Amino acid sequence: MTGVSMTGGRTDWLIYAGLIGFGLLGPVLFPAYTNQIAVMWLMILMASTWDVMGGQTGYNSLGNIAFFGIGMYASAVVQIALFYDVGEYTAAFGAIKVDFTDAQYFGGLALGLGAAGIVAAVVSVLVGLCVFGLRGPYFAIGTLGVAVAMAELIAGWDYVGGGGGISMPVFPGEAGASSLAFYAMFFVLAISAHLLLRWLYSTQFGLALNAIRDDEDKAEAMGLHTLRYKLIGWAIAAFFMGIAGAVFGNMIGFIEPLEVAFPTTTFGIFMVAMALLGGKGTLWGPVLGAILFHVVKELTWTYLLGWQWVALGALIIVNIVYFQQGILGWAADTWPAAFGLKVDDGGNGDASTAKTREAAE
Amino acid sequence: MTNIIELRDVSKAYGGVQANTDVSIDVPVGKITGLIGPNGSGKTTLFNSIVGYHPIDSGSIKFEGKEISKLRVPQIARLGMLRTFQQTRIYSKMNCLDNMQISVSHREETAGSMFAPRDRGEIVERAERLLEFVGLYAKRRLVSGDLSFGQQKLLEFAMALMNQPKVLLLDEPTAGINPTLINGLIDRLKLANQELGVTLFVIEHNMRVIMNLAEQISCLAHGQLLATGTPDEIQNDQRVVDAYLGAH
Numbered sequence: 001m002t003g004v005s006m007t008g009g010r011t012d013w014l015i016y017a018g019l020i021g022f023g024l025l026g027p028v029l030f031p032a033y034t035n036q037i038a039v040m041w042l043m044i045l046m047a048s049t050w051d052v053m054g055g056q057t058g059y060n061s062l063g064n065i066a067f068f069g070i071g072m073y074a075s076a077v078v079q080i081a082l083f084y085d086v087g088e089y090t091a092a093f094g095a096i097k098v099d100f101t102d103a104q105y106f107g108g109l110a111l112g113l114g115a116a117g118i119v120a121a122v123v124s125v126l127v128g129l130c131v132f133g134l135r136g137p138y139f140a141i142g143t144l145g146v147a148v149a150m151a152e153l154i155a156g157w158d159y160v161g162g163g164g165g166i167s168m169p170v171f172p173g174e175a176g177a178s179s180l181a182f183y184a185m186f187f188v189l190a191i192s193a194h195l196l197l198r199w200l201y202s203t204q205f206g207l208a209l210n211a212i213r214d215d216e217d218k219a220e221a222m223g224l225h226t227l228r229y230k231l232i233g234w235a236i237a238a239f240f241m242g243i244a245g246a247v248f249g250n251m252i253g254f255i256e257p258l259e260v261a262f263p264t265t266t267f268g269i270f271m272v273a274m275a276l277l278g279g280k281g282t283l284w285g286p287v288l289g290a291i292l293f294h295v296v297k298e299l300t301w302t303y304l305l306g307w308q309w310v311a312l313g314a315l316i317i318v319n320i321v322y323f324q325q326g327i328l329g330w331a332a333d334t335w336p337a338a339f340g341l342k343v344d345d346g347g348n349g350d351a352s353t354a355k356t357r358e359a360a361e
Numbered sequence: 362m363t364n365i366i367e368l369r370d371v372s373k374a375y376g377g378v379q380a381n382t383d384v385s386i387d388v389p390v391g392k393i394t395g396l397i398g399p400n401g402s403g404k405t406t407l408f409n410s411i412v413g414y415h416p417i418d419s420g421s422i423k424f425e426g427k428e429i430s431k432l433r434v435p436q437i438a439r440l441g442m443l444r445t446f447q448q449t450r451i452y453s454k455m456n457c458l459d460n461m462q463i464s465v466s467h468r469e470e471t472a473g474s475m476f477a478p479r480d481r482g483e484i485v486e487r488a489e490r491l492l493e494f495v496g497l498y499a500k501r502r503l504v505s506g507d508l509s510f511g512q513q514k515l516l517e518f519a520m521a522l523m524n525q526p527k528v529l530l531l532d533e534p535t536a537g538i539n540p541t542l543i544n545g546l547i548d549r550l551k552l553a554n555q556e557l558g559v560t561l562f563v564i565e566h567n568m569r570v571i572m573n574l575a576e577q578i579s580c581l582a583h584g585q586l587l588a589t590g591t592p593d594e595i596q597n598d599q600r601v602v603d604a605y606l607g608a609h
Contacts, residue, residue, distance in 0.1 A: 223438030
């Protein structure tokens with residue numbers, strides 16, 4: 001199952017039109033929900049990039065959230081260091097109010113986002129060299145350990161404020177303008193990541209990831225550079241997670257290691273749950289899962305307050321125990337022909353060659 | 362150079378069990394060579410040693426004159442030596458065509474070949490031709506794990522050919538395939554050898570198949586090389602008859 005398209009090109013483009021239309025009109029029609037919709041795009045980005053390794057390659061990482069936090073901190077350090085001493089800035093715990101000019105703020109933000117993506121990708125390669133020797137549950141636990149360790153390391157590093165965190169440079173202009181700006185960044189990130197992955201899965205590279213998922217030993221026996229594919233795949237995911245973390249840090253305005261930068265028990269688990277809900281190993285499953293999950297999450301927070309974690313936990317358990325293939329995986333099992341999985345003797349009804357083939361068999 | 366693989370005094374022990382002792386076999390280039398022997402005689406161990414699955418204890422394995430006993434599995438595969446498995450291994454959740462397309466050679470990998478679009482161009486044409494060659498063309502869009510065992514074996518064979526190897530090591534290619542398909546498989550193995558120029562080294566228990574196929578056969582017993590010769594010589598070798606073939 002390659003999962004490049006659901007039923008064909010036309011349906012895909014209709015979905016894109018719907019998503020992009022909603023992305024553009026959403027904050028105009030529902031201005032009160034701009035931040036919630038921004039987080040929805042973040043969730044789509046998280047689930048889609050998690051699926052590169054988790055779904056397509058069969059390496060279930062519980063540590064992708066580490067790249068989110070690394071990107072967040074990399075960006076913060078760059079944004080401050082361009083114009084101020086980072087150690088002094090963080091030691092004052094927000095008491096120093098640096099007035100960034102508009103040009104300084106936006107220049108710093110642009111450089112910060114770029115640095116976030118690059119640093120996260122580089123760290124993913126270094127970590128990958130260590131953990132890609134692990135397989136199955138060992139890889140999952142190993143990567144979870146990496147994420148937890150990153151949070152602890154940052155918490156103990158005074159230069160970046162330790163456990164006390166960093167107050168981010170303040171977005172110039174009105175409050176409404178800042179939330180629209182960060183909304184736009186998440187929207188563009190999610191759509192561009194999705195299109196990049198769509199292309200990636202349509203190449204030989206996507207097949208290599210699937211081959212590693214199905215039988216890594218066989219892939220090695222066929223001469224595949226398995227480590228190279230895994231490192232590049234993870235670095236792509238880390239690159240986007242790093243930028244997303246940087247945007248999120250600036251949107252929140254204050255970052256600290258445990259709850260904001262490395263939320264292993266919330267976003268770190270959500271991204272896995274969302275991909276599983278929609279159908280891992282497919283292009284659209286993580287998108288569908290993220291939207292559904294986000295809606296359910298917001299509803300439980302509104303109507304089941306106090307029990308919201310129980311409800312969410314129940315959803316995850318039911319999903320993992322009874323519905324592992326996810327919505328799109330279930331659909332592909334139920335209607336295989338709609339997903340292109342069918343006997344096909346060439347399409348032009350050439351009976352004579354079909355017969356020769358049968359005879360040859 | 363006439364021998365593409367040269368084994369000299371290859372020994373391998375698993376703990377106290379001596380799986381191979383001083384085995385020396387030559388595989389001539391462009392020919393079909395057979396390897397027979399009772400169960401547990403060390404045939405699959407020898408294949409695993411050749412393709413780099415585990416390091417040998419002593420001896421030498423040369424491929425095209427180059428020592429390969431210290432290389433790792435994917436490196437040896439990229440030199441042009443592939444093996445198929447006794448327990449068939451394919452990419453079971455991918456369709457047959459995708460299985461074929463990812464089986465191209467990775468000898469010279471560039472960014473261009475890593476990110477080449479699939480389902481078009483020379484690769485997919487060759488994949489479809491080979492699927493037709495093994496009789497799986499109509500099933501090319503089916504998930505390969507849903508095929509019958511025999512069809513999966515044919516797919517695995519086609520995947521190996523897709524890689525354009527110089528040598529193919531086949532571990533019991535006819536095991537589990539129904540008798541009517543076996544003749545077709547023998548023909549295809551011979552065609553691959555003659556027309557594609559692939560040297561074959563085959564483990565086989567079906568004596569009719571191996572005697573028909575191979576030009577030279579080696580027989581192992583208790584991890585040691587018992588005899589090497591033409592099918593006729595092997596069939597009439599008293600040691601081979603005693604150890605393996607049995608009296609008729």
